[in-house]
Amino acid sequence: MNKQKKDRLLAGSLSMYWKLFTLTFSLSACTFGGGFVIISMIKRRLVEELHWFSEEEMLDMTAIAQSAPGALGVNIAVVVGYRLKKFSGALVCALGAVLPPLIILSILSLCYNQFRKNHYVAIALQVMRAGVAAVIFDVVLSLIRNILKTKSIFFILLMLSAFLATVFFDVSAIAILLFCGTAGFLNTRLKTRKE
Secondary structure, eight states, X not given: OOHHHHHHHHHHHHHHHHHHHHHHHHHHHHOOSOHHHHHHHHHIIIIXXXXXXXHHHHHHHXXXXXXXXXXXXXXXXXXXXXXXXXXXXXXHHHHHHHHHHHHHHHHHHHTHHHHHXXXXXXXXXXXXXXXXXXXXXXXXXXXHHHHHHTTOHHHHHHHHHHHHHHHHHOOOHHHHHHHHHHHHHHHHHHHHHHO
């Protein structure tokens, strides 16, 4: 391979890493309210605008990110980075997702006492909570639509039973994820045996 071709490949690779870093950095800096908010924004950017993933791939990556311990926003960034550029992509995306909260919290911790007593800041935070609730509701509806699109009775019943177990029986999220993961694995095994 000649030097010009190597330089072009390297430049393209570096620009992809820069794009991944700036994407996760900007999303992380602009999302307040936790992981479900960032998932909605990542879906819009990566599925609808950039067309890097399909809706189904994004749903699968979200499930993987939710299954892992840690902050959901960082987990989804790592999964996206790994999917696009393997380990180095996961590292770049993790750094992009972690830096904004680290910087913002470091600055806010210096001014905490002034912010804590400010009436206007308290009102602004209350209003932000309402906005975050709306975004999370949008993510939930989107996930429900994706499951209903499959037209799989198994997935729909699994979703409903997980919802009922959480709301009415206070079953932990870990138990539900383990149950759903096991049920999905067994369902796949049964389907492959029949074929």
